[in-house]
Amino acid sequence: MKLSDILNSADKPLFSCEFFPPRTDKGEENLWSCLKELQAINPAYISVTYGAGGTTQDRTKGIVSRIKDKTGLSPVAHLTCVGASKTQLGELLAEYKAAGINNILALRGDAPEGMNSFEAVAGGFSYATDLIAFLREQGDFSIACATYPEGHPESKGGVADDIRYLKMKQDNGADCAITQYFFDNDTFFRFRDQCDAAGITLPIIPGIMPVGNFEQIVRFSSMCGAVIPAWLHEKMTPIQHDLDAVKALGIELAAKQCRELLEADAPGLHIYTLNKSEATIAIHQQIKDLL
Template sequence: MRISEIYRSGTFGLSVEIFPPKNESGDAELFRTLEELVRYKPAFVSCTYGAGGSTSKRTIELCNTIQKDLHSTATAHFTCVGSTREQLVDWLKEASEAGIGNIMALRGDPPKGEETFIPADGGLKYASELVTLIRENFPEMGIGVAGYPEVHPEALTPQADLENLKRKVDAGADAIYTQLFFNNQHFYRFRERCAQAGIDRPIIPGIMPITEYRRIQRIMSMCSSEFPAELVGRLEAAQDDLEAQFEIGVEYAIAQCQELIDAGVPGMHFYVLNRSQACKRIFDALGWHESEA
């Protein structure tokens, strides 16, 4: 199913995001995770695209396996980093020939050691340009793009960030998937601002369940999102107890997700970190039961 079709009928769109593992043991853990999660019938499983395009081939391979072996729709992440227009089109052609019908179009982060994004010679500078490239060459592709409820860290102003998102939508994006957040008020304000700006695509909240305090601290240090003081306090009090941290994170995610559902979100996108236990607990608590198939 194309991203453009998922949210049209009013059906809630659950999606999960994984990343290419670095070794065979990681592959085995990932597919155990996916076998668990695809039983909840996600609208799609998305696979990230490593820094500098380092896993670009693996992304296609994993998406192909997800579709053929697990019978679940895949969405491939795709960035501008380190590639000319011709190389980008070649990658898209390869993805299309592998049966991938959805792309998550992202600018990508600057290569390690660089503070600003510099496009390759003959390459693209913005995600909106990547969306345009996809639409011009593969008009049938479903396209998702990123949104930032708490503003992209490189944006000069919140208004500039919103204008950039509008360019991605106007270029042909089908849906917006947000960066992770833990305070739903940021999402609600972001949704309102998008509506006022004429952005009329489905906005899907991105959720990352907390399973370990130190790990989420590292992630939060890179994405400039608010970490609610009450949640931090509970996690710090349990910093020597991994099981307690897990329970706190799952409990918080269930409450956060239920509030978002009550607020009428069209779906949810889970950053699962290649693990299934927390998401299974959350999905069951929210009434998204496993299929017997």
């Protein structure tokens, strides 16, 4: 089902999930096991990433096609500007179209490993805004984009820049935006109010990262610019080496965060699963009365 149709027909907030393509066959077996378990909660859509430089692009194509054909769930394929010319992107989109994949999450993408900054290849795109405009020209795709309530880590103008870029993404054809994960809901609420004032009307869906390994989340956050509040450090640091305790607290805190967001009229929630189903299902169980 097209993402735009899912958004337009929803009479309740959406609940969706993100996976990354594993690099090994064993990891892929685990992915399908997780997806099978998640079918019980019927997520509105499943997004699938691919690595810097398109390093898992073939696995991404295979996974989104199999999700569509075998699970009944609606897949969303990530697409970035990294390492691909306009011609190559057009060829990939033609393959997706032929396979019946019509949902794309358009991103600029991170610089490949070993590069200090992003550089477009010859004939490629430098910005997600341009990729979105190109996608809109290529056919009947439904387009999601990313946004950063705490500001993109490379942004010199902070949140104000991100709001300006989000307005451009909307004007170029994006149907919705999914946020980078955050832990302070007030940050999201402020960002949403500022977007409203800037004329941004597309649904802005909060991204949620349940903490299952605190050291890992600290590492992720240092790379993507997500802020870990002092209160979360205080709760997690004493138990960080007890993974069962961290996981239980992470689910409790994420469910509380999700409930508050939904009660404040968030249009949905997008869970970064890290290819694990337990936390996502547990969170859904605690908030399903709002979905």
